[in-house]
Amino acid sequence: MEKFLDFIVKAGSLDRRVIFVVIALAVMLPLFFPLGLPIRPTNSSQQVYDVVEELEAGDKALLSFEYGPSTKPEIHPMAVALLRHLMSKDVKVYITCLWPDGQFMAMEALDQVAVNQYGKVYGEDYVLLGYRPGAEAIIKGLVSNIRKVYTVDSRGDFLDDIPMMVGVNQVADFDFLFSASAGYPGTVEWVQYAADPVGITMSTGTTSIQVNEVMPYVQSGQIKGILGGMPGAAEYESLIGQAGIGTSGMDAQSVAHVIIVVFIIFGNISFFVERRRSKKY
Amino acid sequence: MFMKRQLPIAIAATIGFLTLFGWFVEEPSIKSFVDDDATQWFDILASFAMFLGALNLLKMQAMKVIRQSRGWQYAALAIAGFSFSFIAGFVMLGAYNVEVTEFGGSTGVATVLANEINQDLQSTRNILSAVPAGDAYIIDSPYFTEGGAESVVEQIVAAGGTAEIHPAEWGAHIATRGSLFNWMFRFIFTPLSATMFALLAFFVASASYRAFKIRNFEATLLLISGIIIMLGRVPIGGHISAWFIMYIVVLSLVAGVNTWLKNRTYTLVALVVGLLGVTIAGFITGWPVDQPSIFFLPVLQDWIYNNPNVAGARAIMIGIGLGIFASSIRYILGIEKSYIGE
Numbered sequence: 112m113e114k115f116l117d118f119i120v121k122a123g124s125l126d127r128r129v130i131f132v133v134i135a136l137a138v139m140l141p142l143f144f145p146l147g148l149p150i151r152p153t154n155s156s157q158q159v160y161d162v163v164e165e166l167e168a169g170d171k172a173l174l175s176f177e178y179g180p181s182t183k184p185e186i187h188p189m190a191v192a193l194l195r196h197l198m199s200k201d202v203k204v205y206i207t208c209l210w211p212d213g214q215f216m217a218m219e220a221l222d223q224v225a226v227n228q229y230g231k232v233y234g235e236d237y238v239l240l241g242y243r244p245g246a247e248a249i250i251k252g253l254v255s256n257i258r259k260v261y262t263v264d265s266r267g268d269f270l271d272d273i274p275m276m277v278g279v280n281q282v283a284d285f286d287f288l289f290s291a292s293a294g295y296p297g298t299v300e301w302v303q304y305a306a307d308p309v310g311i312t313m314s315t316g317t318t319s320i321q322v323n324e325v326m327p328y329v330q331s332g333q334i335k336g337i338l339g340g341m342p343g344a345a346e347y348e349s350l351i352g353q354a355g356i357g358t359s360g361m362d363a364q365s366v367a368h369v370i371i372v373v374f375i376i377f378g379n380i381s382f383f384v385e386r387r388r389s390k391k392y
Numbered sequence: 393m394f395m396k397r398q399l400p401i402a403i404a405a406t407i408g409f410l411t412l413f414g415w416f417v418e419e420p421s422i423k424s425f426v427d428d429d430a431t432q433w434f435d436i437l438a439s440f441a442m443f444l445g446a447l448n449l450l451k452m453q454a455m456k457v458i459r460q461s462r463g464w465q466y467a468a469l470a471i472a473g474f475s476f477s478f479i480a481g482f483v484m485l486g487a488y489n490v491e492v493t494e495f496g497g498s499t500g501v502a503t504v505l506a507n508e509i510n511q512d513l514q515s516t517r518n519i520l521s522a523v524p525a526g527d528a529y530i531i532d533s534p535y536f537t538e539g540g541a542e543s544v545v546e547q548i549v550a551a552g553g554t555a556e557i558h559p560a561e562w563g564a565h566i567a568t569r570g571s572l573f574n575w576m577f578r579f580i581f582t583p584l585s586a587t588m589f590a591l592l593a594f595f596v597a598s599a600s601y602r603a604f605k606i607r608n609f610e611a612t613l614l615l616i617s618g619i620i621i622m623l624g625r626v627p628i629g630g631h632i633s634a635w636f637i638m639y640i641v642v643l644s645l646v647a648g649v650n651t652w653l654k655n656r657t658y659t660l661v662a663l664v665v666g667l668l669g670v671t672i673a674g675f676i677t678g679w680p681v682d683q684p685s686i687f688f689l690p691v692l693q694d695w696i697y698n699n700p701n702v703a704g705a706r707a708i709m710i711g712i713g714l715g716i717f718a719s720s721i722r723y724i725l726g727i728e729k730s731y732i733g734e
């Protein structure tokens with residue numbers, strides 16, 4: 112028994128390199144050998160799906176990309192899944208970016224979904240307005256007059272020359288607003304300066320850590336549903352019936368979380384054994 | 393003194409009051425100022441702020457390199473990175489599109505294009521034949537350098553076709569594949585940024601192992617809610633039976649009874665009663681994984697997110713809101729003067 116307790120105490124000071132290797136394996140192996148764990152959509156993800164489902168062909172959706180490569184694994188899968196849902200319903204998609212990296216993320220998502228999967232036409236089915244610096248001021252500008260913020264789109268084409276921009280002058284002209292956000296400026300600013308003052312239906316997708324900050328707005332009904340991190344993306348993929356990187360990432364995340372919990376429990380057992388011994392002597 | 397002190401305060405106070413009134417006064421000129429003009433002013437100032445920020449960054453890093461301060465090598469790397477981004481964004485734009493205007497029936501042109509678009513000759517012919525009559529064919533991947541594009545055009549002309557070079561427009565080149573900036577973002581910035589963030593997973597695991605200890609009541613609450621969120625948020629949480637959690641709860645309660653009463657008989661009775669109670673209830677209900685829902689991890693996780701978490705988040709938001717309000721009033725009234733260096 113004493114030897115076993117010695118082993119536990121020693122294991123309590125496990126070299127962190129061992130932990131790193133275990134976590135690396137826990138993340139990588141499920142990516143190569145998927146477990147296929149079923150995804151259970153939460154109410155907040157279902158709410159986002161229902162809002163998009165209510166849109167009709169020809170309706171206008173304004174998407175804002177506020178994330179970069181660092182948060183891409185969490186936000187990009189949901190942005191792609193949402194684009195798939197919108198494009199399958201022939202909703203016209205307008206994209207703005209409050210983050211400079213957002214423009215590149217949007218391009219990648221559009222190439223994957225609009226161009227390669229659905230064969231949509233730029234300027235008729237979707238448009239990438241691009242990035243503008245100014246955070247909240249940009250949102251306020253879009254609420255007031257889009258053309259004062261954007262004279263040209265990301266390709267340098269004048270807005271007045273783009274067919275799908277005809278009759279689109281401000282945020283109030285859209286039927287749906289979605290913010291794919293990883294921080295500031297992002298979801299909270301869109302609620303405060305656009306969704307609330309204009310009364311437009313808004314949903315959001317955020318990193319897991321940001322859910323805490325945004326949840327009060329979801330509960331109050333100011334935001335209709337939230338996709339929280341990679342689990343939110345996986346849930347949305349399961350709702351639209353198109354598994355993507357979010358779904359495959361959930362196996363890895365599940366195993367990694369279990370491993371971390373096992374480490375925590377193990378660390379506590381070791382802590383108690385050590386404390387008991389120190390009291391004894 | 394007036395220009396340095398009173399004037400900036402007067403401007404800040406006037407603009408502050410006007411912006412504030414814009415929300416409450418139905419005066420079209422004030423509303424127009426707040427909604428349109430002020431936001432455009434802000435955009436212009438924000439653009440200049442980026443410019444100033446870049447200059448400041450360069451100055452700070454350059455000083456580190458000149459003084460050979462600790463870690464000056466990183467500063468040198470920052471300057472090199474900045475310079476490369478600047479050159480990629482403003483000087484070497486890249487993204488030279490080659491537009492083949494005439495290619496009908498020429499095997500030579502198809503051969504040149506097959507090499508450029510990595511397709512076999514037959515596929516390239518099929519692609520070209522699908523181009524409507526009179527339209528030009530644009531090679532999918534633009535060229536980094538004008539020389540590269542010119543070389544392809546020369547080959548096409550030598551093969552009997554005609555082609556033109558169309559560089560991407562200034563500004564739009566950032567978003568065009570084939571521009572140096574775009575390449576830099578996709579192949580340097582993206583992997584570096586993703587790697588930095590991915591390292592968090594390892595540090596979180598290591599830190600949780602060392603720091604998440606049951607030292608007191610608050611730490612225990614944090615630990616339990618953390619575990620519930622971690623497992624309840626991922627699909628595997630839905631496979632952990634509520635009955636398993638009930639058994640854990642019973643064992644924890646028995647441990648509590650033992651610590652409180654310090655009596656082996658009572659502890660044994662509590663253990664037997666608890667385990668039997670859960671087992672009998674399980675057999676009666678047929679051991680449904682998600683029932684009783686109060687012990688089902690995804691439901692527990694939802695409850696934590698929607699109740700204690702939102703209550704805390706609201707309290708913080710209200711606090712921040714009041715703080716911002718107080719600070720704004722101080723700025724508008726000229727009490728807070730840190731922005732003029734006081």
